[in-house]
Amino acid sequence: MNSNFQILVATNEHIIFAKQIAEEMASSAKARGTGIAKRSAEYIASKISEGKAVISLDENSEWAGFCYIETWEHGKYVANSGLIIAPQYRHSGLARKVKKRIFELSHEKYPNSKIFGLTTGLAVMKINSDLGYVPVTYSELTNDDEFWKGCESCVNHPILMSKGRKNCLCTAMLFDATKPQIKKEEHGHISFLDYVRRSKFFKKFKLLQRMIFFILNANG
Secondary structure, X not given: OXXXXXXXXXXXXXXXXXXXXHHHHHHHHHHHOXXXXXXXXXXXXXXXXXXXXXXXXXXXXXXXXXXXXXXXXXXXXXXXXXXXXXXXXXXXXXXXXXXXXXXXXXXXXXXXXXXXXXXXXXXXXXXXXXXXOEEEOHHHOOOOHHHHHXXXXXXXXXXXXXXXXXXXXXXXXXXXXXXXXXXXXXHOOOOHHHHHHHHHHHHHHHHXXXXXXXXXXXXX
């Protein structure tokens, strides 16, 4: 497995890969049977031209990975979208490296923005969690209709609309640079899933405490 990848901010010389990247995004989503907002080669090219994309190249200077930045509400919200890895390089750890670089680029360009993402993949959730994202409700995401319009090409769009855009099959995750972030050492080296499970258990425990307190006081 090739490990000699370049990971850099995409420039106009990389527009030649836009069509391949767009086609791989579409075919990958179809193979997984999960939803993804469809993006054209022209749209991918525009993100590259704007300096809002990260590309990974292999030792033969062919594209190996890609991700881009979208902004909403005049930069108040930023999304790292379209993360895609070429099939031959999946499960190599490259996705994590590309995601980390696009996250850094988002900070460089929009230091005070809230960075968010919607995903159905546990691997992406784990990467996001390691970067400091936390699961949130859809109400904490942008209200910009243009963002939600991008979900129209998703196979799960009817579910989203039936729920009034309040939830869907994707998990919403948010990194808010204005709030203190949870440090890994605060909860040791537990896995992301264990951390989520413990958080849910803690919430249930606190709810049970309040119920017991109410019952005792009502009978007192």
